[in-house]
Amino acid sequence: MTQDKLIQENFITKIIDDDNASGKWGNRVHTRFPPEPNGYLHIGHAKSICLNFGLATKYQGKCNLRFDDTNPLKEDSEYVNSIIEDVKWLGFQWEKEPLFASDYFEKMYNYALILIEQGNAFVCDLSFEEVRNLRGTLTKPGSESPFRERSIKENIELFLKMKAGEFADGEKTLRAKIDMRHSNLNMRDPIMYRILHSSHHRTGNNWSIYPMYDWAHGLEDSIEKITHSVCTLEFEDHRPLYDWYLDRLSVYHPQQIEFARLNLNFTIMSKRKLKRLVDEGHVDGWSDPRMPTVSGLRRRGYTPESIRNFSDKIGVTKRDAIVDVAKLENALREDLNKKAPRVMGVLDPIKIIITNYPDDKLEYIDAKNNPEDESAGKRKIAFSKEIFIDRNDFMEEPPKKFFRLSFGREVRLKFAYYITCNDVVKDSDGNVVELHCTYDPETKGGMSEDGRKVRGTLHWVSASEFIEADIRLYDRLFNDENPEAGGDFVKNLNVESLKTIKNAKLEISLASADSNCIYQFERTGYFVLDSKDSKKENLIFNRAVSLRDSWAKINR
């Protein structure tokens, strides 16, 4: 385990420290990450993953990956597989094999029988609507079901029949007998089992009754001997019920602890809303690089380390909070700055002809692969009479603080030579099509003996030796930091969140770009081969994140 998988102190580590001091769990820490396999994981789940696995690592404990698959209507093994892949990719290893709540159905069923025998549960014939009507409201107590006082014998017979599939969906439920006047609505005779004649992704048609979350979850934790059952804030109201079930059964009883889920500005986190973006075709599926899904971030060029570091930096509390997405971007830049090999790529090319450079000469010059890491070494890049630079690195009439190329000005071509612009060639519409420059042969490598200074250093690509590729420039998916502002989030979609550039000119080494490597295009940003659409004969690079750009700020 590397150091960055450890988490910083928070209110949960304090609870654990206290527990260890008192010997509550015998110095044992055992957490779990319990996703329902009904969709793809997103950055919010990543926070929970980093927390649960991070706690286990910090305290030399264990963390289970457990699928909470108690609702066959919504779940699918496709999601199981993607979740397994995502957790692995994030760099975490669970205890043994992935676990499934559905593997405990038989145990849960037997526990339910115990509760019935205790007189703490009953079979209820009320319809969906009748249950709702008798539940009461936030301010008014509910009323008891007319079936609440059935005999234990009758309850057992009925429950057996429910299990045997003798009733239709919705015809009966098993309910806990608690208190219909309770101020916490979760305690008003909550439903433990519902009848669902539906095929389950693992148990097939073995069951016609399925346990509800509150009944199932505590038992899952109990069976696995979890110590700290960490979940999000909205389950705080459910804790009394979690405790009630385990107390009645007198079984091993973990402690449920709630923390605030992650919110990020400029994006949405709800599975339902993300699904709408997919279904309505606003994005290219769940792994679109603009999606906050783990698979989307991966395709975008995010690294597991950056996501783990981000999770650590945002902390863990009980306050609702909206984290600035800039913090996520910062975590990526921080990681990539250290590791990303530098290459040169010209996105919006304008040709330069170096008039005093020999026509047929092609020379290879040394370029550093990473100034942050000498061990990354050097490579040779081609230099020739004709080269490309980016259009926005030239201005005919530069503003005061512009120190890139303009008429009559000398700049450095990174690693190559100083050049001076002498002539601007335009088409009939007045667009700049070509620049004529001269170079100083004495400045090879990009340095002059006489100590003369140049303000600007440009990236460039030889027009004699280069490859072309498509570039996808991604930006934030929404225009407003709060996508919900003004109603429908679809209306706040940023129509410029994806700009595609055709035929960008890249240095030739990128012809054999590694699809697992994220490159820094000097002065531009971090790019990765698109894992879905890039082909050998048509390379496509995604921009993970731009470099910080203080020139753009000055310009504003």
Next chain:
RNA sequence: UGGGGCGUCGUCUAAUGGUAGGACACCUGGUUUUGGUCCAGGCAGUAGGGGUUCGACUCCCUUCGCCCCAGCCA
């Protein structure tokens, strides 16, 4: 408006009775063969009002604000 939870720089987060600190963002300046990185500095906060105390982000009272709960979802 029944119950449960939460209020600290613009944002996220420390400090649990003893100098309100860090990160991101923003702004200066320096270094730089990336207007990147790095370095130095700056800006900026305890929701309001009372009380206890030598001393309060922290304890008490009170007001205000925000979030969650009326699925046979999780």
